[in-house]
Each structure stands twice: as structure tokens, then as C-alpha cells.
Amino acid sequence: MPGALIHPFSDLTKPEADFINIVSAEGSILTDDTGKTYIDGMASLWYCQVGHGRREIIDAITNQMNDLVTYNTFDPFSNDRAQEVAELIAKKSPLENSRVFLGSSGSEAVDTALKIARIVQQRRGHKDKQIIVRRTHGYHGTNFGGTTAQGIEPNREGWGDLVPHFVEVPNDNIEEVSKVFAEHGSNIAAVISEPVQGAGGVWPPEDGYLQGLRKLCTQHNSLLIFDEVICGFGRTGSWFGAETFGVKPDLMTFAKGVSSGYLPLSGVIVSNDVSNELAEPGFLLRTGYTYSGHPASAAAGIANINLIEEEGLVERANHVGKKTVEGFDALAAEGLIESYRGIGAVWAADIGRDAIPVRNEMIDRGVIVRGVGEAIIWCPPLTVTDEQVGRFIETLEAAAR
Numbered sequence: 001m002p003g004a005l006i007h008p009f010s011d012l013t014k015p016e017a018d019f020i021n022i023v024s025a026e027g028s029i030l031t032d033d034t035g036k037t038y039i040d041g042m043a044s045l046w047y048c049q050v051g052h053g054r055r056e057i058i059d060a061i062t063n064q065m066n067d068l069v070t071y072n073t074f075d076p077f078s079n080d081r082a083q084e085v086a087e088l089i090a091k092k093s094p095l096e097n098s099r100v101f102l103g104s105s106g107s108e109a110v111d112t113a114l115k116i117a118r119i120v121q122q123r124r125g126h127k128d129k130q131i132i133v134r135r136t137h138g139y140h141g142t143n144f145g146g147t148t149a150q151g152i153e154p155n156r157e158g159w160g161d162l163v164p165h166f167v168e169v170p171n172d173n174i175e176e177v178s179k180v181f182a183e184h185g186s187n188i189a190a191v192i193s194e195p196v197q198g199a200g201g202v203w204p205p206e207d208g209y210l211q212g213l214r215k216l217c218t219q220h221n222s223l224l225i226f227d228e229v230i231c232g233f234g235r236t237g238s239w240f241g242a243e244t245f246g247v248k249p250d251l252m253t254f255a256k257g258v259s260s261g262y263l264p265l266s267g268v269i270v271s272n273d274v275s276n277e278l279a280e281p282g283f284l285l286r287t288g289y290t291y292s293g294h295p296a297s298a299a300a301g302i303a304n305i306n307l308i309e310e311e312g313l314v315e316r317a318n319h320v321g322k323k324t325v326e327g328f329d330a331l332a333a334e335g336l337i338e339s340y341r342g343i344g345a346v347w348a349a350d351i352g353r354d355a356i357p358v359r360n361e362m363i364d365r366g367v368i369v370r371g372v373g374e375a376i377i378w379c380p381p382l383t384v385t386d387e388q389v390g391r392f393i394e395t396l397e398a399a400a401r
């Protein structure tokens with residue numbers, strides 16, 4: 001029987017008893033209500049950088065809650081933790097003198113970034129600059145802006161009219177983007193792009209693609225938004241994908257890895273130029289969320305970022321990648337996978353057939369991965385051990401045979 005709970009991205013007729021009921025977790029290991037254990041090969045949903053059950057974050061949240069559980073940061077209120085986490089994120093970001101807007105979910109961050117891009121163009125006097133360019137395979141959350149910004153067609157269908165003025169470009173062909181700019185450049189407010197496309201199937205950018213986007217945006221006074229919700233906080237082997245690929249956007253969204261999901265936290269890093277455009281006495285940025293700057297979420301973010309720093313997890317993402325590639329090379333030599341792609345600690349192995357049955361078998365065998373099209377996706381905690389990477393490879397080998 002389906003229960004009261006409506007699961008995200010699910011068939012509402014599926015009985016609640018058919019879901020895997022996770023009851024506890026430690027490091028990269030999960031346990032369900034039957035006592036079965038799994039390697040968390042997806043860091044839950046691309047977010048648990050530091051692994052599960054980390055006392056340092058739990059204690060930071062508890063300490064914060066003992067002082068102040070919650071209060072909003074709408075004018076005239078503020079709190080220490082919200083200020084601190086914003087400072088920390090601004091310092092880690094490759095955008096000098098940036099400022100940080102806070103929210104709870106990636107979808108909130110994306111919709112806020114889209115709104116900021118549009119309002120900045122309006123304030124610069126570019127009244128007709130409203131188009132947002134999106135990429136095929138892009139995933140940007142499920143609010144109306146992010147739904148419209150997605151390049152995954154089925155996710156956009158059936159909701160009635162979406163947000164106007166979005167144009168799609170292929171994710172791998174900068175010439176096509178040039179053509180769109182040649183035709184619509186004076187009307188383009190912004191381009192939104194993940195540095196490495198995640199939920200659409202793990203697609204690293206073609207060489208020079210992100211640089212090409214930067215150049216076109218600069219030439220046409222359009223803003224470049226990097227959606228770093230998956231890439232941010234170490235996943236690609238740098239603090240942000242922007243650094244991994246050496247491209248500076250104007251706005252960067254983040255969520256997931258910023259708090260490793262211990263409490264919901266997200267936001268938008270706003271470049272100095274863009275924030276200056278909005279900083280005018282008497283002008284109110286009329287957007288924000290009840291939980292923007294939530295002190296307990298901010299405390300989780302601070303403790304998580306400190307752990308990533310102290311444990312060298314950004315560099316460790318590259319080590320995880322190296323071990324993963326060694327395993328994939330062996331599977332490719334056996335003909336069990338056709339190809340693979342990825343960077344840092346986010347990878348896709350193409351098995352040349354529908355990935356869902358293989359994903360299901362891997363879960364049965366105790367390794368949680370995702371299946372997208374013909375690809376098995378692996379995005380573990382950055383603390384995953386070499387032995388656990390080895391078990392992932394062995395399990396993929398057994399399931400793909």
C-alpha cells in the first residue's frame with residue numbers, strides 16, 4: 001500500500017514497503033531496517049562529502065541550538081553563524097570580494113540566481129535582456145525557474161506554462177552557442193551551466209566550452225551562472241568547479257556539499273560587480289526565504305567546511321578519482337563497460353545498455369549507485385576508503401556481467 005508520504009521523483013502507486021528504509025549511517029556505510037548494509041556510492045544524493053555520523057558537525061549543530069535554534073535574517077535581523085558561514089564561503093570562492101545569499105535548497109539557490117541575473121540587467125538599463133540560455137542535460141532543481149532551466153525534457157513536461165524567455169543549446173557545442181548569441185545576444189540576460197553536468201548523466205565540459213561561454217557572456221554583457229550545487233565543496237577536486245576549469249562566472253549557486261546535508265543549506269555567491277549593482281541605499285532586494293541564514297544550518301555548514309579543510313578532502317576527491325579510474329580501466333579491458341567519464345569524485349560508467357537493472361542488482365549486492373540512461377553513476381563521500389572503492393568496482397563487475 002502507498003503510505004501518506006509522497007516520495008520525490010516517484011510513482012505514487014508504489015507501496016511504501018517497497019522502498020529501502022534507511023535507519024542509520026556511519027562513514028560511507030548505510031544500514032536499512034532489516035540490518036542489511038550498503039556502501040553509499042551516491043553520498044546520499046551527491047551531497048554527503050564528509051560521510052555520515054560526523055560528531056564534529058552534530059556537536060556544532062547541538063551547541064548552536066543550545067544558544068539559538070532559529071531566527072530569521074530578514075531586515076532588521078542577523079545572527080553570528082549566518083555571517084560567519086557567508087564569510088567562509090566568500091573566502092573559499094574564486095570570486096574576489098564576493099557576497100553570499102543563503103537559502104536551504106539548490107532549487108532556491110537556482111531560482112534566486114536567475115532572479116538576480118534578470119534584475120541586474122534591468123538595473124543596468126538592459127530592459128530587453130531577459131533570455132536565459134540553458135544546456136541540454138542540465139539539471140537545476142524543480143522550482144519553476146529551475147524546472148524551466150533544465151535541459152532534461154521529461155522534467156519540464158506536464159506542468160503547464162513554464163517561465164518565458166529560455167533558449168536551449170546543445171551541451172557540447174560552443175559553435176551553436178555562438179549562433180544563439182549572434183541572433184539574440186542583446187536579449188540574453190544570462191547563461192546557466194553546471195561546470196560538470198551531474199543529474200543529467202555526469203557530463204564534464206568539452207575542452208574550452210566553459211571558457212567559450214565566459215567569452216560570449218562578456219562580449220554580450222550577459223551574466224554567466226555556474227550551478228555548483230553538485231560541483232561545489234570539493235567534488236571536482238577543487239573547492240569549486242569554476243577553479244577546476246579555470247573560469248570565473250558572475251554568480252555561483254551552491255547547496256548539498258556545503259553542509260554535507262547535515263541540515264539544509266544553500267545559496268548564491270555573487271560577484272563584486274553584481275553585488276555592487278544591487279547595493280544602493282533605498283533599493284531593496286525583494287527576495288529571500290524564511291530559512292535564509294538559519295543559524296543551525298549555518299553552524300552545520302561551518303563545521304562541514306572546516307572538516308573538508310582539515311581532512312584534505314578536496315585533494316582526496318582526486319585520489320578517489322584515481323582509484324575509480326584504475327577500476328574502470330580493468331572493467332573496460334574485460335569489455336564490461338564501454339567507456340567512462342568524470343572528474344574528481346563524480347563518475348559515470350557507460351555499460352552500453354539500460355542501467356536500471358544493473359543499478360538494482362548493485363543495490364541488492366549492497367552498493368548504492370544511480371542509473372541514468374546507460375550509465376552507472378558513482379559519487380561517494382570524499383572520505384570513501386580505497387577498499388570501498390574496490391568493492392564498488394567488484395560489484396559493478398559482477399552486476400554488469
Ligand SMILES: Cc1ncc(COP(=O)(O)O)c(C=O)c1O
Binds near residue numbers: 104108140194229256
Ligand atoms: C546542479 C543542481 N542544481 C540544483 C539542484 C536542486 O537542488 P535541490 O534538490 O536541493 O533543490 C540539484 C539537485 O540535484 C543539482 O544537482
